[in-house]
Amino acid sequence: MSENPVIIFGAGATKACDGPLTWEILPNAFRLESHLQREDFFPVLDQFLVQNFHLPENPDERSASDYPGLPLLISLLDKAIDHKHNFSPDWPVDSLVEVRNALEYVIFALLEHQLHHIGRNHYKRFLNRFRRRNESMPTIISLNYDIIADNSLIYLGNRVYNQPRFPDYGCDVATSLYRERKKFGRLYKLHGSLNWLYCPACHRLDVGISRSGRSMVKMLEELFTEELDLENRYTCHGSPCRDCGSFVRPVMITPTHMKDYRNPHISQVWYQADRALRKADRAYIIGYSMPEDDVDVIYLLKRGLSHLPAENITVVDFDDQARPARQHPAGARYSTLFGDQIDWHPEGFENWLDTSFSGSRQ
Numbered sequence: 117m118s119e120n121p122v123i124i125f126g127a128g129a130t131k132a133c134d135g136p137l138t139w140e141i142l143p144n145a146f147r148l149e150s151h152l153q154r155e156d157f158f159p160v161l162d163q164f165l166v167q168n169f170h171l172p173e174n175p176d177e178r179s180a181s182d183y184p185g186l187p188l189l190i191s192l193l194d195k196a197i198d199h200k201h202n203f204s205p206d207w208p209v210d211s212l213v214e215v216r217n218a219l220e221y222v223i224f225a226l227l228e229h230q231l232h233h234i235g236r237n238h239y240k241r242f243l244n245r246f247r248r249r250n251e252s253m254p255t256i257i258s259l260n261y262d263i264i265a266d267n268s269l270i271y272l273g274n275r276v277y278n279q280p281r282f283p284d285y286g287c288d289v290a291t292s293l294y295r296e297r298k299k300f301g302r303l304y305k306l307h308g309s310l311n312w313l314y315c316p317a318c319h320r321l322d323v324g325i326s327r328s329g330r331s332m333v334k335m336l337e338e339l340f341t342e343e344l345d346l347e348n349r350y351t352c353h354g355s356p357c358r359d360c361g362s363f364v365r366p367v368m369i370t371p372t373h374m375k376d377y378r379n380p381h382i383s384q385v386w387y388q389a390d391r392a393l394r395k396a397d398r399a400y401i402i403g404y405s406m407p408e409d410d411v412d413v414i415y416l417l418k419r420g421l422s423h424l425p426a427e428n429i430t431v432v433d434f435d436d437q438a439r440p441a442r443q444h445p446a447g448a449r450y451s452t453l454f455g456d457q458i459d460w461h462p463e464g465f466e467n468w469l470d471t472s473f474s475g476s477r478q
């Protein structure tokens with residue numbers, strides 16, 4: 117039994133719960149436009165993509181690969197906004213801020229929509245297994261913006277204590293309800309989160325609750341106040357900071373902006389994640405293929421887990437050919453970094469939970 121287990125969730129973990137992979141977010145959102153449409157968000161984004169990324173004007177003629185990659189799109193927008201550059205003659209910097217807002221809403225709305233429809237919450241099952249065995253609750257490090265891990269921890273905390281508790285996010289959240297309540301579990305989100313609202317002027321960080329969270333934990337309805345209302349804070353008119361009145365923004369950081377330490381909360385989260393990894397006696401890495409250009413995350417894992425024997429590092433990925441680690445591109449990267457003895461599972465999150473994890477006492 118481990119004293120300090122750490123779980124790292126990548127995009128594949130959300131995919132296993134029927135959530136979208138990053139490249140699916142834009143095509144899926146436009147497919148569901150009639151359900152998700154709000155204010156002018158979709159038309160603004162649509163026009164921007166058609167004029168700058170050669171997206172066919174007629175939605176019926178588009179395929180998923182016509183959309184630009186989401187991290188690239190966010191990074192290009194942020195770069196232009198940071199440098200106060202026009203993107204093209206028709207797209208001055210002010211309009212780029214609108215596009216960025218629209219994009220944030222579209223990502224939020226699509227992930228929320230899909231969260232409402234998830235039948236299989238493997239995050240919850242996985243975490244519940246620790247609780248049922250009376251083991252220490254693992255520290256979770258998430259690379260995802262979505263809030264499946266958040267909702268799962270709130271759900272389990274509610275089961276254990278009969279009252280909703282927030283996870284400890286490892287940074288200085290100002291929301292009064294978050295501060296007043298005891299915490300359940302630790303959740304460090306390295307790239308930010310859709311339910312975090314950040315004020316770039318005074319650095320205030322708030323946390324909100326969305327419909328998917330409320331539907332999962334009924335008791336949240338009692339606590340629910342305007343302060344926590346996430347849906348209403350995604351608006352193209354801007355949502356004002358409760359301290360200084362500047363407009364707040366959700367926190368979604370792309371790999372190229374990882375070193376953006378202007379957001380002090382993100383550096384705090386990375387620091388806490390580093391500490392948790394160094395103390396870990398067991399690590400589970402779920403659905404993270406460790407792409408080679410993701411240098412900051414790889415560096416964090418390599419340094420943080422170097423004290424662990426390879427067999428205490430479980431890597432779960434999905435490969436329909438079930439190749440051994442050395443013959444799988446991600447598996448080979450893990451073997452090179454941590455050793456050939458890593459506990460490699462190419463059977464996918466769900467199958468691994470059903471078979472190996474339920475049978476083991478590790």
Ligand SMILES: [Zn+2]
Binds near residue numbers: 318360
């Ligand atoms: Zn502020």
